Amino acid sequence: MRSPIKRIALSTGGGDAPGLNAVIRAATLAARNRDWDVLGIRDGFNGLLFPEQYPDGGLIQLTRDRVRGIVHLGGTIIGTTNIGNPIAYPVQQSDGTWIEVDRSEELLARFEEHRIDALITIGGDGTMGIARHLHEAGLRVVGVPKTIDNDLDKTVATFGFDSAVEFASECIDRLFSTAASHGRIIVVEVMGRYAGWIALNAGMASGAHVILIPEIPYRLEPVSALITERARRGAKFSIVCVAEGARPVGGEVSIVGKAVGQAERLGGVGAKLTAELAQMTGREARTVVLGHLLRGGSPTSFDRLLGLRFGAAAVRALDAGHNGVMVALDPPTVNYVPLAEATHRQKTVPLDCDSILTARDMGICLGDEMPTHTAIGP
Numbered sequence: 001m002r003s004p005i006k007r008i009a010l011s012t013g014g015g016d017a018p019g020l021n022a023v024i025r026a027a028t029l030a031a032r033n034r035d036w037d038v039l040g041i042r043d044g045f046n047g048l049l050f051p052e053q054y055p056d057g058g059l060i061q062l063t064r065d066r067v068r069g070i071v072h073l074g075g076t077i078i079g080t081t082n083i084g085n086p087i088a089y090p091v092q093q094s095d096g097t098w099i100e101v102d103r104s105e106e107l108l109a110r111f112e113e114h115r116i117d118a119l120i121t122i123g124g125d126g127t128m129g130i131a132r133h134l135h136e137a138g139l140r141v142v143g144v145p146k147t148i149d150n151d152l153d154k155t156v157a158t159f160g161f162d163s164a165v166e167f168a169s170e171c172i173d174r175l176f177s178t179a180a181s182h183g184r185i186i187v188v189e190v191m192g193r194y195a196g197w198i199a200l201n202a203g204m205a206s207g208a209h210v211i212l213i214p215e216i217p218y219r220l221e222p223v224s225a226l227i228t229e230r231a232r233r234g235a236k237f238s239i240v241c242v243a244e245g246a247r248p249v250g251g252e253v254s255i256v257g258k259a260v261g262q263a264e265r266l267g268g269v270g271a272k273l274t275a276e277l278a279q280m281t282g283r284e285a286r287t288v289v290l291g292h293l294l295r296g297g298s299p300t301s302f303d304r305l306l307g308l309r310f311g312a313a314a315v316r317a318l319d320a321g322h323n324g325v326m327v328a329l330d331p332p333t334v335n336y337v338p339l340a341e342a343t344h345r346q347k348t349v350p351l352d353c354d355s356i357l358t359a360r361d362m363g364i365c366l367g368d369e370m371p372t373h374t375a376i377g378p
């Protein structure tokens with residue numbers, strides 16, 4: 001039988017996503033209503049690992065006042081990082097080489113020192129992996145899934161995704177008029193890592209003519225054939241929505257670089273495609289990279305609500321004695337799934353899903369074949 005909870009900590013890890021502050025607010029209020037003390041750890045776990053680097057000691061007391069009026073704000077009021085994985089912390093040695101050090105013992109000791117009885121950690125697959133490790137090492141943990149990429153398994157949705165899709169769709173809507181006025185190809189590159197959810201959903205919602213996703217390696221021939229056919233029929237412009245993780249058949253994903261202790265950074269496929277399509281079609285082409293714009297700004301009401309539901313559900317989970325679980329959207333409810341299951345695999349776009357079938361039915365080119373009918377003409 002574990003001791004009753006008196007104090008919990010919240011942390012946000014990995015890339016930020018609209019909706020994080022909604023989780024922080026709901027979890028704080030639900031915890032305060034149970035008379036639990038709530039601490040926010042700054043910048044993932046850095047606030048606990050490097051307290052000397054923060055004027056406030058790396059921990060923020062989360063009170064009702066502190067979480068008032070934050071639901072509509074992007075980002076996270078407690079900060080985040082995608083560098084400081086405490087299980088594999090990058091440390092440079094005297095000869096300049098880097099090693100990864102497991103600092104989880106040290107981290108657990110800090111939880112004890114601060115008499116923190118349980119952790120609610122909000123993040124993507126990396127954070128859920130850390131949560132699982134800390135849970136197995138003895139910490140009481142509940143995970144809350146977050147990512148604009150929507151690639152976390154065992155939850156129907158993560159907050160941040162809807163806001164990213166909404167904004168990307170709006171940007172593509174805007175690109176239509178300028179592309180049409182100039183008769184240009186515009187290639188829009190969107191984030192999403194190795195999953196094509198953002199590209200597929202935003203591309204479909206805004207009427208892109210070509211959508212390229214990591215799950216379907218593309219060939220240039222059907223893409224340029226579609227663009228040329230559209231021009232022949234009078235539509236001299238085309239919009240291509242490409243996921244940053246898309247790659248050509250037999251080719252590699254475009255990587256910008258990789259810093260020590262970080263996942264590799266994807267990017268560049270949009271510019272590459274633009275040059276190739278301009279050359280193959282003889283048409284003018286431009287690239288727009290939406291990048292981090294997809295992570296900023298105010299969350300949609302869907303993401304706010306999902307964040308609030310997840311935050312309160314995480315506190316209810318702890319109160320009910322759950323441990324080592326992730327809250328998950330399982331409509332119409334929010335469920336709890338073991339962290340071990342949640343971190344098992346990445347959720348990518350199934351090739352037979354309804355959206356893919358719809359895109360094909362509508363004559364959208366997915367890069368593997370020239371659609372049998374295009375969206376123009378009789």
Ligand code: F6P
Pocket residue numbers: 015082124147148149191192193244265266295
């Ligand atoms: O996982 C969220 C995400 O925005 C990805 O879509 C993108 O590849 C990555 O993070 C970018 O990370 P960073 O903020 O380190 O550039």
